[in-house]
Structures are given as C-alpha cells and as structure tokens.
Amino acid sequence: MTGTPAPPAPGGPAPFTADDYTARMRRAAEAADAAGLAGLLIAPGPDLVWLTGYRPVETERLTLLVLRAGQDPVLVVPALEAPDAAGAAGAPALTLRDWTDGQDPYGAAAALLRPAGRYGISDNAWALHLLALRERLPDTGHLALTRALPMLRAVKDSAELDRLAAAGAAADTAYEEIRKVRFEGRREREVAADLDGLLRRFGHSQVDFTIVASGPNGANPHHEAGERAIGRGDMVVLDFGGLKHGYGSDTSRTVHVGEPTDEERTVHELVRAAQEEGFRAVRPGAACQDVDRAARAVIAEAGYGEYFIHRTGHGIGVTTHEPPYMIEGEEQPLVPGMCFSVEPGVYLPGRFGVRIEDIVTVTEDGGRRLNNTSRELAVVG
Ligand code: ZN
Ligand code: ZN
Ligand code: ZN
Numbered sequence: 001m002t003g004t005p006a007p008p009a010p011g012g013p014a015p016f017t018a019d020d021y022t023a024r025m026r027r028a029a030e031a032a033d034a035a036g037l038a039g040l041l042i043a044p045g046p047d048l049v050w051l052t053g054y055r056p057v058e059t060e061r062l063t064l065l066v067l068r069a070g071q072d073p074v075l076v077v078p079a080l081e082a083p084d085a086a087g088a089a090g091a092p093a094l095t096l097r098d099w100t101d102g103q104d105p106y107g108a109a110a111a112l113l114r115p116a117g118r119y120g121i122s123d124n125a126w127a128l129h130l131l132a133l134r135e136r137l138p139d140t141g142h143l144a145l146t147r148a149l150p151m152l153r154a155v156k157d158s159a160e161l162d163r164l165a166a167a168g169a170a171a172d173t174a175y176e177e178i179r180k181v182r183f184e185g186r187r188e189r190e191v192a193a194d195l196d197g198l199l200r201r202f203g204h205s206q207v208d209f210t211i212v213a214s215g216p217n218g219a220n221p222h223h224e225a226g227e228r229a230i231g232r233g234d235m236v237v238l239d240f241g242g243l244k245h246g247y248g249s250d251t252s253r254t255v256h257v258g259e260p261t262d263e264e265r266t267v268h269e270l271v272r273a274a275q276e277e278g279f280r281a282v283r284p285g286a287a288c289q290d291v292d293r294a295a296r297a298v299i300a301e302a303g304y305g306e307y308f309i310h311r312t313g314h315g316i317g318v319t320t321h322e323p324p325y326m327i328e329g330e331e332q333p334l335v336p337g338m339c340f341s342v343e344p345g346v347y348l349p350g351r352f353g354v355r356i357e358d359i360v361t362v363t364e365d366g367g368r369r370l371n372n373t374s375r376e377l378a379v380v381g
Contacts, residue, residue: 012245013163016053020159021090024051025073031149033069038117040067040145041109041133043125046319047145049246050153052090056081062105062129065094066112076109110136117141120148150323154315155337161361163247164316164339168359168370170202171241171249175373178238183230183257183380188212192225195240204242204249208320211239211252218254218353221310221345232258235268235352236380237345241320248320250341251371252357255378267304267346268354268377274298275356275375278312278326278342282360282367288330295344296328304346313341316359338362339370 028051032040042048042065044058052075056063061078063085072095077085079098085091097112099105110133113119118141121130130142145152156164177198183191192210199207212225215234223237230236234257241250254268278295292312299308313326316339324332324340343357358371 013159013166016089016159018089018092021052022093025067025090025093028149028152029067029069029071029073031152032067032120035120035148036118037120037143037148038068038114039119040149041065041119041121041125041142042067042145043122043129045122045124046317046322047122047124047153050318052088052094054085054088054090056084058124058126060126060128061101062099062109062132064105064109064129066109068112074112076105076112078105106132106136109133113137113140115139118143120145146323151332151335153317153322154324155335156317156339156361157337160247160317161337161339163245164249164359164361165370167204167241167244167247167249168251168372170204170244171199171251172371172373173202174198174240175238175251175253179255179378179380181380183214183234183236183255184232186230188214188217188225188228188230191230191236191238195238199240199242199249203244205244205246207240207242208248208250209240209242211237213237213239213353214257215352216350219347219349219351221347221353221355230257235260235264235354237353237355239355239357243318243320246318248316248318250316250320250357250359251373252343252345252355253373253375253378254354254356255380257380259379260377264352265377267348267352270299270302270304271344271346271354271356272375272377274308274344275342275358278344279358279360279367279369282334282342282362284334284336284362284364286334288324288326288332288334289328291326291334291342292328292330295342299344299346307346307348308344309347310345312344313360315340334362336362336364 213223239252281294311327345355
C-alpha cells in the first residue's frame, strides 16, 4: 500500500492535479504564518494525502512534509520510498530530501526548522518521530494541527463536495439495499458484513465502520456489531461509512424488526424531529454549537435530554471524523463548503437506542443534505 493511490475507476472524478496540491500547500503555509507558527510538520496520514496526494504507510522510518510560508515545501523521505513519493500527484511542487538507513533523518529535518519556532504537527504523527525531533531542537514548540489550525481542511471546494456527495449517495444506496435483507434470526455481524459488501459494491474503497446495534446494544452509541441474534421486536441502529474516491460517507438510520410499539415510534419521531431542527439551524454565520443546541433542545423539551449522550456532529472529508465539531462551546461560525454530520440520538440503557444521521454541507443560504434516504422508521423483516 505504498505510493500513489490507484487511478480512479472508470467514471470516477477527475484526479486532483499538481496545481490543486500546490494551492493547498501554499494555503496551509500561509494559514500557519497567519497563526504565528513557523510552519507545519506533516506526517503520513490524512493531512499528507490532502496536501500532496502521497499515501505512504506509516512506519518507524521518518517521512515528514515541512511547510513554511514563502519557501518551497520539502518532503523528508526514506530513499527506498523516494520513487513512490516522486510519483505522487503533488510531487512537482515538492523538494524531496531523501535519506538512507544509517543517516540521521531527524538532523535533516531539524536543519529545515527554526530552533525556537513553534510548529503545527499532524495529530497522528508518531511520538517516536516527534520526540526525536525535540531531542535535536529542545526549544522548538509543537501544537497539534487540529488545535493550531482546526479549520484547515474544513471548507471543501466543489471537486471535494462532488466526492462527498457521491460517497453519500453510495451510502444511501447501501441503506436502501440493506432494508431488503433478513434481520430476524441473523447475528449483528452478519448484517454488518452485508453492509460492508454493499458499501464496496457501490464504490467504497475503504469501510471505516458498520455499526449494527440491536435491541439493548443500540443504547451504546459505538457498539460495533457482535454475536447477538437479532429478534423480532428489536430496534436496530445502523451506522456505516468509509471512503469513496478518497472522501467519506457516514450515515445512520434506525430500523425496527416487525411492528414497533407506540413508545418506539415516539422516541424515533423525537430523534427525527431533533435531526430536522439541527439541519434547519445550518446556515452561514451560525455557530457550530447552534446546530447542537437546536437538535438538543427538541430532545430535552420532550424529557429525554439525559439520554442524548454525545455531541450532535463532526466534520468529514478525507477522514470520517474531523473538525468542525457540532458541540456546545464551539463558536466557530459555519462557512459555505463545510461538511459535517447532524446525528442526534436517544439511548435508553438496557432497552434500545435511536440515531438518525445525515452529512450536511453549508450552502450560501442554508444547508444541503448529502444523505437523502427516508428518515421515517422503517420496518424490516
Ligand atoms: Zn420493538
Ligand atoms: Zn455515523
Ligand atoms: Zn457520524
């Protein structure tokens, strides 16, 4: 899994170009400068993919992109991986600084840095690498990238929005298909395997999660899928997503095996109304916390506030969980092009849970859902 991503499947979106990556790197370096940072240190992972299109495996050998305002980006890379790096779409904008086993890659990286500068560093950079850099430059400061520049990847351009919409549509098709499979008598992990297969059939190259949480398991928001046999009368929370053409999907619907009770219908309707109010709060200039407050108020007013035990949403892009977060205290204003989930839930311990989730993007005058399947309670067999 080293080197550049596979070429897109026929019919897929046009790949990002060297110009796209050059513009992203320049924008990131300028944002760092504006934030008072000497630069950014980017490790293998989603930041590096977004900035360069290069997708190496994360290993003990140092690979590090160094971005500084007004200077060319430099990629410190193991010599044996340099050919892969040189093939990345963003490589024309990069100066490769390769090193061979036995040489000191941290010295090479440190030579690019200001001894007392403060740098943003990828959240997922290995401690191994950061600590070695700190040994070389003890007076250098480091800030997690999502603390330093939380909105760096948050506003998507039209090509990114197209990919997110396509991923959402594929997840929607997977939901339409999973409603037709048998639930009663099968284990959660069997339905989860069906979901995995459907996401891949509809173009996902990576599946990040396939939550199938039946009956009392539904009261645990991050229950994955286990050995429990799904029975008649169960509510089943389905929450699934992954990457298609490099961009994420993430949607939840809650279905019921057979006819639901009045209480189950009431709780489901409450969550549906909360999700709707959260969506309606999406508009440019509203704060992230306004989306959380709008959804939470509906559930609290109905007396279920203590059973909505997580934030209302999270951003999505080249990963399925990233800033911005729809949470109390987050005053970041919404900006057209941001993409995030609106996913309130109610979790009744020992009994059942309900969650309804759409990815939403901010438009010039409101919001647009990237998931569009029915939010009514579906009865499955
Ligand atoms: Zn039931
Ligand atoms: Zn989800
Ligand atoms: Zn989510």
